[in-house]
Amino acid sequence: MAExxxxxxxANYWHGIHSVxxxxxxxxxxxxxxxxxxxxxxxxxxxxxxxxxxxxxxxxMLGKIPIPNGLxxxxxxxxxxxxxxxxxxxxxxxIENAIAASPEEPVxx
Numbered sequence: 846m847a848e849x850x851x852x853x854x855x856a857n858y859w860h861g862i863h864s865v866x867x868x869x870x871x872x873x874x875x876x877x878x879x880x881x882x883x884x885x886x887x888x889x890x891x892x893x894x895x896x897x898x899x900x901x902x903x904x905x906m907l908g909k910i911p912i913p914n915g916l917x918x919x920x921x922x923x924x925x926x927x928x929x930x931x932x933x934x935x936x937x938x939x940i941e942n943a944i945a946a947s948p949e950e951p952v953x954x
Contacts, residue, residue: 848872852939856916857929858890859905869928871939873946876918878928894947896920900940902933 849872856869858878867880876897878890898921904911905927916933918926918940930936 848874851943852936854931854936859927859929860890864929869930869936871936871943873943876940878926890926892918892920892926894940894944896922897940897944898923900937900944902937903927905929 850870851873852871854869855867856878857864857866858869858880859865865878865880867878870877870879874894876892876894880887880889897918899917899919901917901919902913903915903917904913905915906912914929914931914933916928916930916936918928920926
């Protein structure tokens, strides 16, 4: 990966009813989830930061027990990506800062 990595860590991506274990990377322009080799879903998930509408911390459920380890990213097309991460507030802050630092698109594009 040639881009400068702002943050990296282990993360599970909820793909339907399956939890895909892997690594998550934040760069200045993208949020990337790379699954481990032995996972059912083997293709990486890439979210362009310019396409992000919202990022929020959420609770994942273990049966009826809420677990405070979720991060939900919603794109401008209303596509929702939910992850299980450690230090979710730190991920939220880093993603929000990266989005805020992104240059605005020129008017008329």
